[in-house]
Amino acid sequence: MNVAEIASKAKQSSYVLAALPGDVKDRALSAMACALRVHADEILEANKVDLSQAERAVLAGEMKPALYERLKLTREKLETVIKGVEDLISLPDPVGKIMAATELDENLTLYKISCPIGLIGVIFEARPDVAPQIAALCVKSGNAAVLKGGRETLHTNTAMLRVLKNALASVPGYPAEALQLIHTREESAQMLALDNLFDLIIPRGGNALIAYVKANTKIPVLGHADGVxxxxxxxxxxxxxxxxxxxxxxxxxxxxxxxxxxxxxxxxxxxxxxxxxxxxxxxxxxxxxxxxxxxxxxxxxxxxxxxxxxxxxxxxxxxxxxxxxxxxxxxxxxxxxxxxxxxxxxxxxxxxxxxxxxxxxxxxxxxxxxADGYRYGFGAEVGISTGKTHARGPVGLAGLTIYKYKLYGNGQTVAEYVGPEAKPFTHKKIGGQK
CATH class of the missing domain: 3.40.309.10 (Aldehyde Dehydrogenase; Chain A, domain 2)
Structure with a gap:
């Protein structure tokens, strides 16, 4: 499949996820954590292949030692990632929360309700622990995701996503197509052009990556350029x-x-x-x-x-x-x-x-x-945002939701509330709001 086909399948899955019960999402998280533990050796072996290639790049002066350090995935680091996935299970479902409620008139009530963003594209560099963190956060928040990792972690990401997708496929009711992985820069460019499918792009990497993403897409971008x-x-x-x-x-x-x-x-x-x-x-x-x-x-x-x-x-x-x-x-x-x-x-x-x-x-x-989503109690994070959009700082579950307005009426029409005989709105806050 090409990127448009992959994204289309993930987008369709996002509509299913938006109404998925919390217990199904939690079972999916439990399956992911279990699978990561069972297949830890397989994932760590894949990481060794990436590290071997990276070591040659460092010796050739083609990679900075700091980047090489980021590539390392130890058993301890993997267990920390797994613990982060498990911690998400105990957190409340961020979807379907009443953020505000207002009585516009008798039997005409407006609710502001949290909901998933939809389809998220994530582009990240040389961080093998990013893929499972983002996948878990998207599961809990009801979002579909297409992930694009750096070529430095190709083998690690491929092994990780294979394990995670198989785990999600084992959970009844969970749309396994909601989690996808792409590999090349060409595919990344194709993803950035699909503003009709993607709702948000999250880049995790250096200045060059952030600048490239922002300059080459119409899709909203959430992220930070650097950490000074x-x-x-x-x-x-x-x-x-x-x-x-x-x-x-x-x-x-x-x-x-x-x-x-x-x-x-x-x-x-x-x-x-x-x-x-x-x-x-x-x-x-x-x-x-x-x-x-x-x-x-x-x-x-x-x-x-x-x-x-x-x-x-x-x-x-x-x-x-x-x-x-x-x-x-x-x-x-x-x-x-x-x-x-x-x-x-x-x-x-x-x-x-x-x-x-x-x-x-x-x-x-x-x-x-x-400054870290896990340390803040978010379970994990998709990244840190330094912008001033709907999410700032470590972006966890709350940052992966948006909201919609739901209006419940009883046959009312706008014509009743305009003109010389207009009915007045009550605009009464519900639930102790000020």
Whole structure:
């Protein structure tokens, strides 16, 4: 089948999914989790093939080490993915919720009801754990999906989707055609042209991918271009807390999009504290970049040439700023509106930072690495949105639903409510709404 035929089948399945009972969706999730566990060895072997090819690309200088790290799928990481699928079962069904209810007149009631988006196309790069996460979220939220992974994870994705599709096919009532996989860039381009079938495109990858998708489709796009995350260490910050948080935010998983890429330090913070913080980062293997003031306190690899830099590895830009407002201005100017944090003992200062910093996630005294759908309790995520559409930050179940209005009447016509003898609307909120 070509992409249009694949998408058409998935689109037809989306209409079935929109009315699928929650217990059927949960049985599908249970079947997916079980199948992933049973076929773990098969999936991990496929990942080894991808890793072997990637290793040769790294040695040839054709792939960055950070990208290679993202390709790795360990048994522990796979089990985390499976646990995320299982966690979705216990979450409430996001479809069919009454978001608002208004009595327009007696026996004329308007409801705002959550519903699936429909058919979603997801294009992702070099992340073998993305496919099962997105598939599970789409199952729970009642969406059909066509997935396009990077060529670096071809074997892993193919094995994963084969296992998942077989699992869905085993569940009575679940339309197995709702989950599809395509492979090539040509197919990806064809998908982006099908604005008559797809309701949303979610790209997960670097700037080049996001820019390409946005420039080549009429379909609404949800995603983030990059992750230039900051931590601002205020003058009242506890040095031990700053060390723990900053080392975690930079080194816990350097290739992640929620990793700290720029460290801002208040000029008035004691010099000894600055030395200790920078020393803890270099001791953790972090390469620092900064000006002469930074160089006076720690070894640096060179100056910062671009403050909007996502390293994706153990490299970090460092800058001294005069106060919280300067830190906020820097973040809003050079950041990616992803996730940014302040370390301070002053509550009012934290509130200023969190109110004025224009990012999807703003944290007080916590690592930026918490920006994750699983850690937020969403079960998993399809990605992180830095835009200002219906979903922002980690996009989980709620971000994969939209709404429709349902009006229940008893023979009323608009003519009754216009003209000199017009009946008045009551517009009474139902259910304690204001």
């Amino acid at each position: 995350c900051h931590i601002y260490v205020a003058r009242s910050a506890d040095v031990q807390m700053a060390q723990n948080i900053c080392v975690d935010a930079k080194t816990q998983y350097p290739a992640a999009c929620n990793t700290m890429e720029t460290l801002l330090i208040d000029e008035a913070w004691p010099e000894e504290n600055k030395r200790k913080l920078l020393a803890s980062l270099t001791a953790a293997g972090v390469e620092l970049y900064g000006d002469e003031r930074v160089r006076a306190l720690a070894a640096v690899a060179g100056p910062v040439t671009d403050w909007h830099t996502e390293y994706g590895e153990k490299k970090l830009s460092v800058k001294f700023v005069p106060n919280v407002l300067a830190a906020i201005e820097h973040i809003n100017t050079y950041g990616s509106h992803h996730t940014d944090a302040i370390i301070t003992a002053e509550h009012d200062e934290a509130q200023i930072f969190m109110d004025l910093t224009d990012s999807a996630g703003v944290y007080h005294n916590a690592s930026t690495r918490f």
